[in-house]
């Protein structure tokens with residue numbers, strides 16, 4: 001198969017660097033165009049980037065000349081992944097969409113737009129049907145293939161919804177949900193990033209905007225498409241109440257979340273039924289045979305002291321989510337600890353898995 005041409009916006013950042021690692025030797029995509037700020041544009045990637053990954057910079061990327069983030073520089077791309085700073089993503093991604101490009105974005109700017117799917121690929125890939133509906137409509141009207149934006153969720157939201165989706169599918173709605181996060185420093189990006197003096201020997205009990213994003217995005221991701229697949233109906237505050245508290249901790253990669261939940265339907269299932277439901281869940285990307293899809297979507301861990309970021313974040317190459325300490329909660333029904341790799345299934349990996357799903361459906 002001829003590989004699709006891919007580009008990465010924000011290629012020098014925390015998410016951008018992860019895209020480069022995950023797209024090296026990818027069977028479906030060939031990464032040809034890298035974009036970053038005017039400070040980096042015109043330089044060889046190796047000279048523009050401050051590489052911070054524990055894996056070495058892949059050779060193929062070293063000598064690519066960094067482009068400015070303009071649609072003309074990316075015009076030959078079948079898909080453009082964005083890891084842009086949100087201060088700049090809004091206008092750049094809009095221009096790309098208007099030029100007919102397919103953009104899969106990590107930035108928050110368009111997540112709340114009605115015609116933009118907000119997708120965690122292991123949880124709600126069906127929301128991508130919104131894009132298919134728009135493309136079919138344009139085709140029927142004899143218009144050229146339109147560009148589009150798909151948004152990836154906030155990285156903590158991705159970990160949160162991963163166990164919720166199978167539970168809701170099997171046991172019905174969740175009415176109350178609380179989460180307390182312990183978030184890795186790579187989540188704060190590299191420009192400038194969290195200063196060592198702030199985070200070492202410390203916990204920072206505030207991440208700007210994060211709690212609101214988790215509380216809102218969960219309602220869109222768990223919402224459903226209307227009958228003609230043209231709109232996503234968010235869950236209302238009456239259907240689910242979500243409360244998030246977010247903390248930054250001195251972990252390099254991997255967001256941990258302590259969650260508690262209550263089902264609407266009572267009596268609630270047993271702990272064993274909850275565990276079995278999570279173990280049995282197979283995400284659509286795995287069923288479709290997507291290259292990066294996790295073999296096991298949710299890893300249910302039985303050891304009392306797991307999951308731990310350093311030990312568990314790379315399960316299924318970071319595309320799988322770990323859930324441990326599943327037990328009854330004396331206030332709500334259950335509590336558990338969830339761990340997800342914030343720059344893989346919470347960011348770049350999610351973008352690649354979305355692209356693989358869109359490719360399987362002939363959208364890109």
Ligand SMILES: NC(=O)C1=CN([C@@H]2O[C@H](COP(=O)(O)OP(=O)(O)OC[C@H]3O[C@@H](n4cnc5c(N)ncnc54)[C@H](OP(=O)(O)O)[C@@H]3O)[C@@H](O)[C@H]2O)C=CC1
Nearest residue numbers: 010012013014015036037040083085106107187189190191
């Ligand atoms: N890190 C994470 O775990 C997650 C991040 N996100 C989101 O993904 C996006 C990227 O995050 P992250 O990688 O952490 O951020 P970084 O700060 O590490 O990287 C930002 C990128 O944006 C580029 N940039 C900055 N200014 C401009 C400009 N004027 N024009 C074009 N490009 C510019 C930078 O290029 P240069 O190096 O040249 O300055 C860099 O490549 C953000 O929107 C973030 O909120 C979402 C989920 C998880």
Ligand SMILES: N[C@@H](CC(=O)OP(=O)(O)O)C(=O)O
Nearest residue numbers: 106107108154155183187188
């Ligand atoms: N705020 C997240 C990462 C992020 O940038 O999220 P968002 O794309 O929702 O702003 C973190 O600090 O770990």
